[in-house]
Amino acid sequence: MAEHKKPEVEDAPPQSSSYPYAWSPDRESELSLAQFLTKYKPSMVQDDGTKPWIWARGSKSNSRTDEQAKKEETAVEEATELLKEVTEKVEKIKNDSSIPVRSSKKTGAKSKKEVREAEQAAATEKLKEISIKHGFIGGKWLIFAPSDRVDMVWHTVATSLVSGPLADTSAYLAKVATCPQNETPHYQHVICIYIPDVYDKDAITEILRVLLRQHGITPLGVKSNLYTSIGVDSKHASGIQSTTWKNTAVLPDAEIKALKEEYFSALNAAKEAKKEPSPEKASKEETEAKDDVESSAKPVKAKPKPKLKPKKKAGADDPFASDDDEAGSDDKPAPRPKGNTSKRSAAVANDDSDDEAESKPQKKRARA
Known part of the structure; x- marks a missing residue:
């Protein structure tokens, strides 16, 4: 019996x-999917x-029953034997000098490649x-991602699943290396x-x-679980195509490109849309801008000049007010007094300086 992977x-x-x-899903109560994806990143x-x-x-x-598991093991045994035979045949073709490297239309001979x-x-x-006979028909879509993008791609796939x-x-399970x-x-x-x-x-x-x-994810192709179990990959000596479906065998290349363009x-x-403001916000901003324009267009009213308080008559409330203050309030200038004007002027000057001293607050001294 040939050795094989279970x-x-x-x-x-x-x-x-x-x-x-x-x-x-049964782990949701202890650890949500979002928490799981954050905690266990493939790049880390x-x-x-x-x-x-x-x-x-x-x-x-x-889930598989024990009976199904036995059938799958039988399928692996048969497929492994077949793979061994094919690998030997391919090697013989490679070394058979009677098979030309190039095909010939004259003789109808096929090339080694054909x-x-x-x-x-x-x-x-x-x-x-073999797969259908034993019910071993499961498989997977393959996606490859570099280390700097794998966390994002894995998060997208797992969340979508x-x-x-x-x-x-029909997808039911996913894994990442x-x-x-x-x-x-x-x-x-x-x-x-x-x-x-x-x-x-x-x-x-x-x-x-x-x-x-x-x-916006472009997978490589679909691979049968049976192929994985018998070790078929892109470098296998048999040269068998390692995927059961390539993208272009499932959808036309033009449709594949169109779907990706739609996504982007x-x-x-x-x-x-995130950059543009919402209609409510835009309307509010428009209203505020309109109000600003209208308010700037209105003429600005000049502030009224403050009214001067009428001066009180001397002697009414201020016992130190002079007669000159009362005279200064009339429109007409007061008549000049007769007699010795120089002595009177000196007396008036002394009275004015006393009034000024009384009206001005005295400055504090810097030092005693």
Whole structure:
């Protein structure tokens, strides 16, 4: 019996509740999804051999029975044997000198590439038959993200799966790779979105449309869980295509581009809308501006000059007031007195200086 990986190793979250890097709805009471995504970021969790993945499960269940698990193991055994045969055939084609490097229209001989691709296509169909026969038809959409973007992409995928657009599709589980044990330049984290049937094209198409239009994410393709279990990847010696669906086999390239353009147009429109004030705020600002213009256009009334208080007659309230103050209040100048004017002037001057001294407050002395 050929050695193989058990399916649950790669494509099912750990069953132990002690594994903290897996979230499901039944953990909501102790840790919300938002808290989980903040606490365990793929760019911050390093795999030490015990935590290669961070998982998030949606509300849908896709549990397997013991009987189903046995069928999947049988499928893995058959697929592993087939893969071994195909790999040997491909190697023989490569070393067969009778097969030309280039095809010939005259002789009808096929090139090495054509012969090899025919074997690989036949193997792909046989793997599909094995999958369907044993009910091992689950798989996942693959997304790759660099370390500086993986947290954002993973947050988008996990949130959408639990309570967003992906929750309305057949997708039920997602995982993201943590950081490798050893520093790897240009490392790409793989994100998997699990689906129950990789051969259900309608369900596959629905998920692709959601990723493109709602999230602006372009996945790499769809891979069968059976392929993962038997070790088929892009570098496998058999040369079998590692994905069961490529994007352009699901949707035309023009539609893929159009969906992404719609996403980014909506995103830019949302950003612009945030910059513009709301109608209520704009109306209020317009009213305030109008009031400012109207108030600036109104003529400014001159303030009335303060009325002068009439002077009181000398002697009425001020016992020290002179007769000159009373005379100064008349329109006509007072007649000049007869007699010795110089003595009278001196006396008046002395009286005026005394009045000035009385009316002015005395300054405090700086020092005694």
